[in-house]
Amino acid sequence: MDYKKAIQQIVQNRKDKLNQAQLLYLELLRTNAKLYETEKAIRNIKMDIRRGKSNSENELASLEVQKRNILKQSGVTDEMLNPPYSCVKCKDTGLVNDKPCSCVISKCVSDGMVGANTFSDSNELVFPVSERERITSVYSSAKTFCDKFPNTKRLNLLLMGRCGSGKSFLASCIANEISTKGFSVIMLSAFSFVHRMLKYHTTFDSDKFTYIDPLLDCDLLIIDDLGSENVLKNVTVEYLFHVINERMNANKHTVFTTNLDDEMICARYGERTYSRLFGSRQSIGFALSNTDLRKQ
């Protein structure tokens, strides 16, 4: 989905919510005579006040209280009549200072990876006793990264570990924590990443930027399971470097989960990507569990 389409959806969604609220209120007026009379009286007084005919502000205030009580008795909450914004940052316009809001950027790439995991769901008891202390400290470093975001000590995190070591779980905790803070977060598998880059590489109309822009623009990009993707000629290595490089130049954060170690990363993606990642102390790697936690 491109930004334009995402913005249209967000704006339409807001319109739908407001229409629903309006319909609900009209229905209440139609079926509740007491509410209807009160609403009518409120409108009349307001009109008189506007025309300078009346200054019965006190009466208006007491009618408003009466109206609220009638609604309360009917089980209608304020939220039902005045639906809150889905995104307070852009007030559901999709734009902040004429630029796509974080909610738009996140919406553009959603392959359902983030899930609902949070740090409070993590349980140190799932780790073997011998690893517990170390893994707890990894979680606490990841939590600090989130708390300080975007002013973190390092730009990039590498969560390393074998399959089932809980690295994707931790990555999705990070994704949720940071997106709750109002930042745009995109989490996608390395496989999806390569798939998008291939589309970008082979599309020749102006639409092509749809595939790459959100990955460059989002506040936090998470690439899950680096190393599990296909290495496509002129695509995988080249665009991984491009995205990392652009993001680092823009001071943007990236988190990787991988079962590769340093040497394997260097061998697979080349010296250039390796030194961009690790050359400037901008990245830190954390080793997750050595055990497949799913098999316990």
Ligand SMILES: [Zn+2]
């Ligand atoms: Zn927004």
